[in-house]
Structure formats: C-alpha cells, structure tokens
Amino acid sequence: MNKAVLLDRDGVINRERGDYTYRPEDFEVLPDVLPALRVLKEMGYILIIVSNQSGIAKGIFSVADVEKLHTKLVADLKEEGIYIKEIYYCPHHPEIGSCICRKPDSLLVEKALARFNIDPAKSYFIGDKERDVLAGKKAGVKGILIESNYSLLQAIEPIIKAL
Ligand SMILES: [Mg+2]
Numbered sequence: 001m002n003k004a005v006l007l008d009r010d011g012v013i014n015r016e017r018g019d020y021t022y023r024p025e026d027f028e029v030l031p032d033v034l035p036a037l038r039v040l041k042e043m044g045y046i047l048i049i050v051s052n053q054s055g056i057a058k059g060i061f062s063v064a065d066v067e068k069l070h071t072k073l074v075a076d077l078k079e080e081g082i083y084i085k086e087i088y089y090c091p092h093h094p095e096i097g098s099c100i101c102r103k104p105d106s107l108l109v110e111k112a113l114a115r116f117n118i119d120p121a122k123s124y125f126i127g128d129k130e131r132d133v134l135a136g137k138k139a140g141v142k143g144i145l146i147e148s149n150y151s152l153l154q155a156i157e158p159i160i161k162a163l
Pocket residue numbers: 008009010011012016127128129
C-alpha cells in the first residue's frame with residue numbers, strides 16, 4: 001500500500017487572504033511549499049490536496065475558475081518535479097444544500113485512499129482548520145494542525161521525525 005500526505009489548499013499551499021481565492025493573481029504559493037513537498041516526495045509520499053470551495057455553491061466563482069487555478073498549480077509544481085496526484089474539492093455549502101464531501105466530512109479523503117491504495121495509518125492530513133484534521137481522522141489519517149500560512153517545512157517536521 002502507498003502512503004500519502006493530504007493537504008488542505010488555502011492557508012497551507014497558497015496564502016490564506018481572509019477572502020475567497022479564485023483569481024490567478026490572488027493565488028500565491030507560500031514560500032516553503034516547494035521545498036517541503038520535495039522532501040515529502042523524496043520520502044515516498046503521494047501528495048493530494050483536499051479543499052472546501054463553497055464559493056462555487058454561493059455563486060462567487062465557478063467550477064471553471066477553480067479548475068483553471070488547479071491546472072496551473074499542478075503544471076507549475078510539475079515543472080519543479082513535484083507531482084500532485086489529485087486535487088479533490090467540495091463545491092457545496094451547508095446553507096445551500098447538504099453534502100457529505102465538505103470537510104470535516106471525510107468522503108473526499110476516503111475517495112483518495114481508495115483510488116490510490118493508500119494506507120491511512122501511514123498517512124497524514126495537514127490543515128489550518130480543525131475541520132481539516134477531523135476529515136483525516138475520520139478516515140484514520142493522522143492530523144497535523146497548523147496556523148494559516150505557517151511554514152510547510154516546519155509543519156512536516158513530525159513526519160520526518162516519525163521515521
Ligand atoms: Mg485552509
């Protein structure tokens with residue numbers, strides 16, 4: 001079985017601005033993300049992003065906006081030799097309709113585990129909200145809760161030390 005590090009997007013990969021991020025010019029990859037993802041890749045972890053994007057349900061931005069951002073992110077990281085296996089996102093919002101994919105629910109995490117044959121016990125979820133680590137925990141994945149925009153290099157220290 002594979003091992004994976006699942007990551008929240010906003011506040012972990014790109015700067016949390018305190019507002020919806022859907023314009024390419026607002027999508028700023030945080031400084032330590034590249035080296036941290038490189039370390040994880042070299043340790044043999046599959047990298048997957050799991051994000052809540054309720055702005056879609058609210059009509060603030062579209063699926064196409066999100067896909068465009070994600071396509072660019074995946075391509076930019078690929079140029080650096082870093083492969084994001086998949087970016088899962090929940091487009092719903094509880095005020096507009098219930099779903100079982102929005103974190104803290106774990107459907108998207110479970111989808112990732114099944115699709116890529118990932119052992120949850122060997123895997124981590126890094127997020128800047130309690131709901132991120134809860135989504136992981138429900139699926140048996142260890143959580144690392146960080147502050148928004150925290151150094152990802154420092155965030156992965158427990159993973160490196162666990163070896
Ligand atoms: Mg976040």
